[in-house]
Amino acid sequence: MNGAKSIPKKLLQLIILTVLLVYGCGEQPVTYPARLMPDGLMQDVAQLQAGQALFRSKCASCHGKTSEGRYDRAAFFIPPAPDFTGAHYREMDPAYLYWRIEVGKTVEPYRSQGSVMPAWGAHFSEKKIWQLVAYLQVRAH
Ligand code: HEC
Numbered sequence: 001m002n003g004a005k006s007i008p009k010k011l012l013q014l015i016i017l018t019v020l021l022v023y024g025c026g027e028q029p030v031t032y033p034a035r036l037m038p039d040g041l042m043q044d045v046a047q048l049q050a051g052q053a054l055f056r057s058k059c060a061s062c063h064g065k066t067s068e069g070r071y072d073r074a075a076f077f078i079p080p081a082p083d084f085t086g087a088h089y090r091e092m093d094p095a096y097l098y099w100r101i102e103v104g105k106t107v108e109p110y111r112s113q114g115s116v117m118p119a120w121g122a123h124f125s126e127k128k129i130w131q132l133v134a135y136l137q138v139r140a141h
Contacts, residue, residue: 030109032099041134051135054128062116079113089140097133 041047060068062081074081082089089097104119105111120129 030096032096035095035098037094037098037133038130041130042138044134047131048135048138050128051131051133051138054124054132055135055139058120059132077116079110079115081117084136084139085141087140090137092137094133094137097136098129101129101132 056064056068061071062074062077063083064070065083065085070083100117101124102119102121104117105115106119110117124132
């Protein structure tokens with residue numbers, strides 16, 4: 001083995017390994033279909049109330065506050081279920097929220113992470129999913 005040549009090769013292997021590890025363990029960018037929230041939805045009180053009612057009946061058991069009926073076991077989900085009060089949800093792409101409600105844990109990387117988020121696409125109309133998205137963004141503060 002030629003010592004002088006093998007050092008750079010090992011260095012190169014180390015660099016490749018580091019890049020793979022950093023990339024593999026970091027936040028992966030996810031891709032989802034582009035969608036536009038219907039115009040005026042965020043200002044439509046009736047639709048926001050419909051979203052809130054849906055949230056309370058179908059989502060609050062995992063995503064709500066204790067006063068909204070959050071399960072005790074929801075505290076132990078890994079990954080955890082956000083309560084959507086974080087201000088960043090206001091800035092988030094509505095198309096991402098729509099997609100997550102639609103497909104839940106059925107897609108990567110959420111499936112491998114052991115997510116318990118149900119996929120609601122087969123249960124809710126497009127209109128209802130948008131009502132939920134709008135409510136989540138209004139809920140954020
Ligand atoms: C059985 C518990 C459970 C129920 C019920 C549930 N979720 Fe989730 N949800 C989760 C968990 C856990 C996560 C975090 C893991 C993930 O992103 O998949 C999550 C993630 C999400 C996300 C992505 C959040 C983010 O920051 O990326 C959205 C959006 C969402 N849920 C919306 C809803 C809506 C709307 C409902 C009701 C129609 C609902 N969920 C019902 C458990 C639940």
